[in-house]
Amino acid sequence: xxxxxxxLTKKFENLVAVDGINFSINEGEIFGLLGPNxxxxxxxxxxxxxxxxxxxxxxSVNGFDISKQSxxxxxxxxxxxxxxxxxxxxxxxxxxxxxxxMYGIPRDVxxxxxxxxxxxxxxxxxxxxxxxxxxxGMRRRLEIARGLLHEPKVLFLDEPTLGLDPQTRExxxxxxxxxxxxxxxxxxxxxxYMDEADRLCDKIAxxxxxxxxxxDSPENLKKVLGGDxxxxxxxxxxxxAVKKLNYVKQVDNLDGNISLTVxxxxxxxxxxxxxxGKVSSVEVHSPTLDDVFLHYTGRxxxxxxxxxxxxxxxxxxxxxxxx
Amino acid sequence: MSELTGLYAIWEREFKIFLREKSxxxxxxxxxxxxxxxxxxxxxxxxxxxxxxxxxxxxxxxxVMSVLFSSIFYGSYVVWDKRLDFLKEVLxxxxxxVTIFFGKVLGGVTDAVLQxxxxxxxxxxxxxxxxxxxxxxxVFLFILIVGLVSIGLTIGSxxxxxxxxxxxVSFVNFPLFFLSGALFPLNNLPEWLTVFTRLDPVxxxxxxxxxxxxxxxxxxxxxxxxxxxGFGLLMIGIGTFxxxxxxx
Numbered sequence: 001x002x003x004x005x006x007x008l009t010k011k012f013e014n015l016v017a018v019d020g021i022n023f024s025i026n027e028g029e030i031f032g033l034l035g036p037n038x039x040x041x042x043x044x045x046x047x048x049x050x051x052x053x054x055x056x057x058x059x060s061v062n063g064f065d066i067s068k069q070s071x072x073x074x075x076x077x078x079x080x081x082x083x084x085x086x087x088x089x090x091x092x093x094x095x096x097x098x099x100x101x102m103y104g105i106p107r108d109v110x111x112x113x114x115x116x117x118x119x120x121x122x123x124x125x126x127x128x129x130x131x132x133x134x135x136x137g138m139r140r141r142l143e144i145a146r147g148l149l150h151e152p153k154v155l156f157l158d159e160p161t162l163g164l165d166p167q168t169r170e171x172x173x174x175x176x177x178x179x180x181x182x183x184x185x186x187x188x189x190x191x192x193y194m195d196e197a198d199r200l201c202d203k204i205a206x207x208x209x210x211x212x213x214x215x216d217s218p219e220n221l222k223k224v225l226g227g228d229x230x231x232x233x234x235x236x237x238x239x240x241a242v243k244k245l246n247y248v249k250q251v252d253n254l255d256g257n258i259s260l261t262v263x264x265x266x267x268x269x270x271x272x273x274x275x276x277g278k279v280s281s282v283e284v285h286s287p288t289l290d291d292v293f294l295h296y297t298g299r300x301x302x303x304x305x306x307x308x309x310x311x312x313x314x315x316x317x318x319x320x321x322x323x
Numbered sequence: 324m325s326e327l328t329g330l331y332a333i334w335e336r337e338f339k340i341f342l343r344e345k346s347x348x349x350x351x352x353x354x355x356x357x358x359x360x361x362x363x364x365x366x367x368x369x370x371x372x373x374x375x376x377x378x379x380x381x382x383x384x385x386x387v388m389s390v391l392f393s394s395i396f397y398g399s400y401v402v403w404d405k406r407l408d409f410l411k412e413v414l415x416x417x418x419x420x421v422t423i424f425f426g427k428v429l430g431g432v433t434d435a436v437l438q439x440x441x442x443x444x445x446x447x448x449x450x451x452x453x454x455x456x457x458x459x460x461x462v463f464l465f466i467l468i469v470g471l472v473s474i475g476l477t478i479g480s481x482x483x484x485x486x487x488x489x490x491x492v493s494f495v496n497f498p499l500f501f502l503s504g505a506l507f508p509l510n511n512l513p514e515w516l517t518v519f520t521r522l523d524p525v526x527x528x529x530x531x532x533x534x535x536x537x538x539x540x541x542x543x544x545x546x547x548x549x550x551x552x553g554f555g556l557l558m559i560g561i562g563t564f565x566x567x568x569x570x571x
Binding site for chain 2: 046081087
């Protein structure tokens with residue numbers, strides 16, 4: 001186990017951000033912490049990165065205790081933060097050199113590795129441009145390259161595609177997959193994008209209110225639902241009648257938005273429509289992680305998530321306005 | 324050893340940014356020049372202090388003023404680093420926070436010393452020439468700047484927003500400046516004002532620099548030196564403490 005977490009807890013003044021979580025990660029895995037904003041994902045990551053001290057519990061990374069051997073933990077990990085964390089007045093190359101110096105990498109080794117990681121993220125021909133001239137996706141790639149420079153065992157990616165456009169997200173995902181294949185890295189990723197977790201992760205821990213609600217592979221998580229999902233909008237739904245049907249496994253009602261978990265939806269759709277009342281819209285799909293989240297928490301992802309999406313860019317713009 | 328390269332890394336980054344931010348260099352030089360030529364020139368045409376033309380008397384004070392403002396303002400870059408996640412990148416590196424603090428101090432000292440040098444190049448315009456004294460001038464400026472940069476960094480480490488930083492700093496800068504004797508001689512002051520000027524550490528910087536430039540001193544170089552060393556050490560102590568406690 002390259003990462004082991006036991007009863008890890010972080011309390012802030014009047015808030016339990018992380019509430020006694022446990023998990024462990026095998027070498028070479030991509031492990032996802034999936035949950036809405038404020039669920040405690042980033043706090044967990046920061047504790048593992050020794051940036052903040054846990055209130056209770058402990059964890060080890062690459063065999064080192066996060067509380068007692070922070071320097072060794074720091075050498076073992078690379079981290080890409082949620083917000084841009086490169087200096088935009090420096091060039092990409094200079095940001096990498098700065099990182100190499102701070103991590104005490106000998107000069108000749110550093111120069112060679114900088115070229116390697118730049119190549120890996122396709123930034124070689126832009127290395128001498130100031131970072132303020134980079135796009136959001138390029139900046140992310142640079143920061144991923146930087147996180148790899150000191151050859152960490154574990155790479156932490158905190159919302160790696162937050163605020164990026166779909167095409168750039170796809171690129172970042174490809175790079176992440178390449179890293180695991182080529183560098184045999186272990187990766188911990190936090191995200192509130194279901195599709196991201198589904199696509200990349202070997203194991204997913206769904207986190208809500210600081211607790212792990214469920215932990216399994218994406219396939220198993222979806223299998224648990226054991227059927228298809230029917231989503232309906234209904235005025236005055238007759239849920240009791242639907243609940244009696246033996247092929248209906250679960251019924252969730254969110255203000256008239258009904259979500260049914262049904263085995264073989266196609267065969268039974270007509271009967272459900274007949275029973276449930278006046279339907280204004282209907283949609284049938286195979287289970288996604290959204291449905292898994294709803295299944296385990298009884299609610300959809302929180303509304304305020306939408307606002308967070310612009311975060312990366314707003315911060316990047318603030319940075320530019322600064323000087 | 325790796326702490327030393329870490330120190331160098333932090334300093335080098337600050338220095339590169341300083342060189343790239345032309346606007347920052349220019350604005351910090353313009354304001355002392357306005358004090359010298361407009362304020363000093365204007366008052367100088369009616370007043371003199373002792374045997375000195377007012378502008379000449381003011382000159383050492385303006386040199387100190389330029390380092391005072393730029394040193395303390397330098398702390399705002401910590402706030403900006405915090406605003407981005409660049410500070411996290413530095414804090415998660417396997418180097419000590421005390422090292423980070425000293426790297427920043429050295430960066431701030433470099434900025435302020437370069438700015439003071441630019442103002443001092445103008446000395447001959449005011450009929451001031453210094454021989455080897457300029458080495459001593461740099462020694463005193465260095466000690467003063469270390470203390471002032473530490474104040475700026477301490478405030479920066481505690482603030483969340485650049486606006487908040489600006490607000491606090493204006494409450495710090497102006498008393499330090501006005502009470503320092505940069506603008507007026509310190510003898511003949513009312514008693515209450517005398518007390519406050521003696522409590523201002525910058526007073527001893529102005530006194531030392533004025534003594535080395537035009538030969539007028541209230542306290543004597545040795546006393547100035549001791550006070551400034553004490554001030555520098557105290558502020559370094561407070562600054563390292565603040566950096567250790569700094570939250571993300």
